[in-house]
Amino acid sequence: MSTSLTKDEGLDARLVLDRGTFTLDVELTVRPGEVLALLGPNGAGKTTALRALAGLAPLTGGHLRLDGETLEDPALRRRTAPEGRPVGVVFQDYLLFPHLTALENVAFGPRCHGMPRAAARELAAGLLDRMGLADHAGAKPRRLSGGQAQRVALARALATGPRLLLLDEPLAALDARARLDVRAELRRHLAAFEAVAVLVTHDPLDAMVLADRLVVVEQGRVVQEGTPAEIARRPRTDYIARLVGLNLYRGDAAGHTVRVAPGLGLTTTETLDGPAFVAFPPSSVTLHRERPDSSARNAWPAEVTGMESHGDQLRVALTGSGPAAGLPLAADLTPVAVAELLLAPGVQVWASVKAAQTHSYPA
Amino acid sequence: MTDDTTTAAAGFLDAPGNRQRRARTGGRVPVALVLPALIGLAFLLLPLVALLIRAPWRSLPDQLAGAAVWQALRLSLQTATLATAASLLFGVPLAWLLARTEFPGRRLVRALVTLPLVLPPVVGGVALLLALGRNGVVGRWLDTAFGITLPFTTSGVVVAETFVAMPFLVITVEGTLRAADARYEEAAATLGASRFTAFRRVTLPMIAPGVAAGAVLAWARALGEFGATITFAGSFPGRTQTMPLAVYLALQDDPAAAVALSLVLLAVSLAVLAGLRERWTGAL
Amino acid sequence: MTTRSARRHALPLALGGAAMLLALTACSSSDDTSSDPPGRSAASTATSSTSASPKVSGSVTVFAAASLKESFSTLGKQFETAYPGTKVTFSFGGSDTLAASITAGAPADVFAAASPTTMKTVTDAGDGQGEPSTFVRNQLEIATPPGNPQHIATLKDLTRSGLKVALCAKTVPCGSAAQKALTAGGISLTPVSYEQDVKSALTKVELKEVDAAVVYRTDVKAAGGKVDGVQFPESAGAVNAYPIVALKDAPNPAAAQAFIALVKSAEGQKVLTEAGFLNP
Numbered sequence: 001m002s003t004s005l006t007k008d009e010g011l012d013a014r015l016v017l018d019r020g021t022f023t024l025d026v027e028l029t030v031r032p033g034e035v036l037a038l039l040g041p042n043g044a045g046k047t048t049a050l051r052a053l054a055g056l057a058p059l060t061g062g063h064l065r066l067d068g069e070t071l072e073d074p075a076l077r078r079r080t081a082p083e084g085r086p087v088g089v090v091f092q093d094y095l096l097f098p099h100l101t102a103l104e105n106v107a108f109g110p111r112c113h114g115m116p117r118a119a120a121r122e123l124a125a126g127l128l129d130r131m132g133l134a135d136h137a138g139a140k141p142r143r144l145s146g147g148q149a150q151r152v153a154l155a156r157a158l159a160t161g162p163r164l165l166l167l168d169e170p171l172a173a174l175d176a177r178a179r180l181d182v183r184a185e186l187r188r189h190l191a192a193f194e195a196v197a198v199l200v201t202h203d204p205l206d207a208m209v210l211a212d213r214l215v216v217v218e219q220g221r222v223v224q225e226g227t228p229a230e231i232a233r234r235p236r237t238d239y240i241a242r243l244v245g246l247n248l249y250r251g252d253a254a255g256h257t258v259r260v261a262p263g264l265g266l267t268t269t270e271t272l273d274g275p276a277f278v279a280f281p282p283s284s285v286t287l288h289r290e291r292p293d294s295s296a297r298n299a300w301p302a303e304v305t306g307m308e309s310h311g312d313q314l315r316v317a318l319t320g321s322g323p324a325a326g327l328p329l330a331a332d333l334t335p336v337a338v339a340e341l342l343l344a345p346g347v348q349v350w351a352s353v354k355a356a357q358t359h360s361y362p363a
Numbered sequence: 364m365t366d367d368t369t370t371a372a373a374g375f376l377d378a379p380g381n382r383q384r385r386a387r388t389g390g391r392v393p394v395a396l397v398l399p400a401l402i403g404l405a406f407l408l409l410p411l412v413a414l415l416i417r418a419p420w421r422s423l424p425d426q427l428a429g430a431a432v433w434q435a436l437r438l439s440l441q442t443a444t445l446a447t448a449a450s451l452l453f454g455v456p457l458a459w460l461l462a463r464t465e466f467p468g469r470r471l472v473r474a475l476v477t478l479p480l481v482l483p484p485v486v487g488g489v490a491l492l493l494a495l496g497r498n499g500v501v502g503r504w505l506d507t508a509f510g511i512t513l514p515f516t517t518s519g520v521v522v523a524e525t526f527v528a529m530p531f532l533v534i535t536v537e538g539t540l541r542a543a544d545a546r547y548e549e550a551a552a553t554l555g556a557s558r559f560t561a562f563r564r565v566t567l568p569m570i571a572p573g574v575a576a577g578a579v580l581a582w583a584r585a586l587g588e589f590g591a592t593i594t595f596a597g598s599f600p601g602r603t604q605t606m607p608l609a610v611y612l613a614l615q616d617d618p619a620a621a622v623a624l625s626l627v628l629l630a631v632s633l634a635v636l637a638g639l640r641e642r643w644t645g646a647l
Numbered sequence: 648m649t650t651r652s653a654r655r656h657a658l659p660l661a662l663g664g665a666a667m668l669l670a671l672t673a674c675s676s677s678d679d680t681s682s683d684p685p686g687r688s689a690a691s692t693a694t695s696s697t698s699a700s701p702k703v704s705g706s707v708t709v710f711a712a713a714s715l716k717e718s719f720s721t722l723g724k725q726f727e728t729a730y731p732g733t734k735v736t737f738s739f740g741g742s743d744t745l746a747a748s749i750t751a752g753a754p755a756d757v758f759a760a761a762s763p764t765t766m767k768t769v770t771d772a773g774d775g776q777g778e779p780s781t782f783v784r785n786q787l788e789i790a791t792p793p794g795n796p797q798h799i800a801t802l803k804d805l806t807r808s809g810l811k812v813a814l815c816a817k818t819v820p821c822g823s824a825a826q827k828a829l830t831a832g833g834i835s836l837t838p839v840s841y842e843q844d845v846k847s848a849l850t851k852v853e854l855k856e857v858d859a860a861v862v863y864r865t866d867v868k869a870a871g872g873k874v875d876g877v878q879f880p881e882s883a884g885a886v887n888a889y890p891i892v893a894l895k896d897a898p899n900p901a902a903a904q905a906f907i908a909l910v911k912s913a914e915g916q917k918v919l920t921e922a923g924f925l926n927p
Contacts, residue, residue: 097568157554
C-alpha cells in the first residue's frame with residue numbers, strides 16, 4: 001500500500017527529444033521534497049530537459065508523469081499544455097514582466113488560475129513578505145537588484161502552488177557577492193519546499209549546495225547520478241572530475257594495480273578486477289626534477305604545459321610522457337615548491353602520488 | 364532588449380526611452396551623418412515650407428469660412444480614426460500570428476499583407492470594388508443577404524482607408540513582436556496563462572510603444588488616403604468626400620483653395636500627433 | 648508593329664507635313680484606320696516627293712484630355728508613320744491637372760483640352776503659341792450597364808428613387824456640362840458620387856456599381872460593349888468645345904504644328920468622329 005503510494009508520488013520522467021543533430025534522452029525520478037540538480041556542461045541539454053518538463057518543448061518520446069498524472073506521453077498522444085501543468089519555473093534571467101510591479105508579477109499566476117484579484121494580491125504580498133521583499137512590492141523589475149529580482153521570480157513561481165518547481169541556472173545572473181547570499185537563501189526556500197524541485201546548473205558548487213541529488217548530463221545523456229558526496233568522491237567522467245577538482249583515469253584493474261596507460265599501472269589500496277576508475281586530488285601529487293626513489297611506486301614522467309594560481313597554491317597542468325604518454329595531470333604546489341623546482345612550461349619532471357591518496361572504484 | 368527595440372520602432376514618436384539613449388551616447392556628432400541628415404530633413408520640409416510661403420494668407424479666412432471645409436475635415440478625422448481602430452482590431456492579431464506562429468505559407472501571407480503598400484491606391488480601390496462592390500465577389504452576397512452596400516458610403520471610406528493603412532500597422536507591430544522576447548509569453552504560460560491571456564496581459568503591454576507607432580502610421584496614412592477612397596467610395600460632400608478628395612477637386616478650379624485646405628489638414632494632423640506624443644510621454 | 652516598320656521602309660525620309668496629310672486623307676478610304684491598304688503607302692510616297700516644308704522629326708509631347716485617349720493614340724500612330732523618326736508621347740489626364748502641369752512648366756508641345764475654360768488658364772498664363780482653335784465638340788450621354796437594365800430613357804429618369812447615379816465633379820468639364828444640362832432640363836439630381844474625372848465615372852458603370860453616369864458620348868463609344876449609351880435632348884445645350892493649341896515653350900514647335908494640322912485635317916477629324924466626337 002505504502003509502496004504504491006510512493007510510486008505515484010513525485011516526478012517520473014523519461015525525456016526524449018529528437019532535434020536532428022542533437023538527441024536528449026534522460027530519465028529522471030524525483031521524490032516530493034527532494035531537490036534534484038541537473039548538472040552538465042553548456043550544450044549538454046539541461047535547459048532543453050527543463051523546458052520539456054515545463055511543457056515548453058514537446059517530447060518526441062518517453063513520458064512525463066507527476067504525482068501519478070501523465071502530463072505528456074507522445075505514444076499515447078497525450079500532452080498537457082504548459083499553462084495546464086502544476087509547474088513553476090524560475091527562468092535564468094527571471095523574465096519578470098517589466099510592465100508589472102513585483103506584487104503584480106507574483107499575483108499574475110494566481111490570477112490566471114482564477115483567484116479573485118484581492119485574494120491574489122494578498123497571497124502575493126504574503127509571499128514577498130516571506131522573501132523579505134515587502135518594501136519592494138510596488139517596484140517595477142528594473143528597479144530591483146539581481147538578488148531581489150531572483151527572489152521575486154521564486155515567489156512568482158511558488159505563488160501557484162506548483163507540484164514541480166523548475167529553476168534554470170538560478171544563480172547565473174548574479175555577481176559573486178550576491179551569489180553567496182542568494183545561494184544560502186535559496187537553499188532555505190528549497191529545503192522548505194515540499195514538492196519536487198529540479199534545478200539546472202553548470203556550477204558544481206550551486207548543485208552541491210542546493211541539491212539533494214545530482215544528475216550529470218553530457219551530450220544529452222545521463223552519465224552519472226547520485227548524492228553530491230558520491231559524485232564528488234567517485235567521478236565517472238573527465239567533466240565531473242574537473243568540476244570536483246580530481247585527477248581521474250580509467251583503466252583495467254587487477255588486484256591492487258589499475259593499468260591507466262600501456263606502460264603505467266597505478267597502485268591503489270582497494271582491490272578490484274576489470275574496468276575501474278582511479279581518482280586523486282591535485283594536492284596529493286608531488287613533482288620531482290629527478291626520478292624519485294622506490295618508496296613512491298606511482299611515478300611517471302611528465303611535461304609541464306601550463307600554470308595558474310589556485311587559491312594560495314599554483315595549479316600545474318602536465319601531460320604524461322614515456323610510459324604515460326598523453327596522460328593529463330593536475331598538481332597543486334606551493335609557490336615555493338614551484339620556484340625550487342624551476343618549473344616552467346616545457347620542463348620535464350617526474351610526478352608521483354602515494355597509493356594511500358588514490359581512490360579506485362569500478363567503472 | 365525588448366525596451367530598446369520597441370522604442371526603436373516608436374522612434375519617430377520620440378518616446379522617453381529614446382531620450383535616455385540619446386543622453387547616453389555623447390561625444391562629437393560625425394559630419395558624415397549630420398550632413399545627409401540635414402539634407403534629408405530639408406528635403407522633407409521644403410515642400411511644406413513652400414506650401415506655407417505660397418499659401419493665400421490674405422484670403423485664408425474666406426477660404427476656410429465655408430462649412431464644406433469643416434465637413435470634409437470632420438469626415439476625414441472620423442474615418443481615419445475608425446480605420447485605425449479597425450486596423451488595430453484586425454492588424455495586431457494578424458501581426459501576432461505572423462510573428463509568433465508557424466503555418467504553411469506564412470512567408471507568402473506576410474508578402475501578401477504588404478501588397479497594399481506597393482499597390483497603387485487606385486488599383487486597390489478597383490480591387491475593393493471587385494471584392495466588396497455591389498457586384499463584387501463578396502459585396503454581391505452582402506447586398507442580397509444583409510442589404511449592405513459599401514461603395515459610396517462613409518463605411519466604404521473606412522474600408523478603403525483600412526485597406527491601405529492596415530499594412531503599416533501590421534508591419535510595425537510584427538517587427539516589434541519579432542524583436543520582443545517571446546520567452547515572456549512562455550513565462551506567462553508556465554504561470555497558467557492561456558496564449559490569449561499571455562498576449563493580452565504580457566505581450567500587448569510590452570509592445571505597446573510599437574503598437575502606438577503602428578497606429579499613428581496607420582492613422583496618418585488613412586488621413587491622407589486619396590486613390591482607394593475616391594475609387595471605392597466615390598466623392599460626395601459630407602458622406603465620402605474626405606479632405607484629400609476635397610483638396611484634389613479644389614485643385615481643378617481653385618488652387619488657392621486647395622492650398623488652404625491642405626494647410627488645415629496639415630495643422631490638424633500636426634496638432635493630433637503632438638497631442639498624442641504629449642499623452643504618451645505623460646503616461647510613461 | 649511589323650506593318651509599321653514595313654511602311655517606314657517604303658517611305659522616303661523627308662516628308663512634307665501638310666502634303667503628307669492631304670495624301671493620307673485622300674487615300675484612306677477604309678473605315679479601319681489601323682489597317683493599311685497597301686495602296687496608301689505608294690500614294691503617299693508619290694505625293695511626298697513633291698512636298699517641301701520644314702523637316703519634322705524628334706519627339707513630340709502631347710498633353711490631352713482623358714476623353715481623347717483612344718482617338719489621339721490612333722492619330723499618334725498615324726503621325727509617327729507619316730513622319731518617320733518621330734515619336735509621339737502622350738500624357739492623358741484631367742484637363743485641369745494637365746493645365747496646371749503646363750503652367751507649372753511641364754515640357755509639352757501641344758495641349759488639347761476638354762473645355763475652353765481650362766484652355767483659358769493656359770493661354771492666360773501666356774503659355775499658348777497663338778490662338779487655340781476648337782477641333783471637336785463633345786456631347787453628353789447617359790451611360791448604363793449593358794442592356795440598360797433600369798430602362799433609363801430620359802435625363803429625368805435618373806432622379807428615380809433607388810437609382811445610383813455618378814456625375815463628374817462640378818469642377819471638371821464633364822461635371823459642369825452635366826450641371827448645365829440638368830439645369831436646362833429643370834432637373835434636380837443627387838448622385839451617389841461626384842467623380843474626379845469622366846473615366847472614373849464610366850468605370851463605376853462598367854463595374855455596375857452605379858446604375859447610370861452622365862458622361863461624354865465618346866466615352867460610351869470607347870467603352871465598347873461594356874456600357875450602353877442613352878442620348879438625351881438636354882445635352883444639346885451643354886456641348887463641350889475642345890480647343891487645341893501649340894505651346895509657347897514647346898521643345899519641338901515644328902512637330903507641334905504638324906500634329907495640330909493632323910488633328911484638324913479631314914483624316915484627323917474622321918478618326919475623331921468615329922470615336923464619337925462632333926465636328927467643331
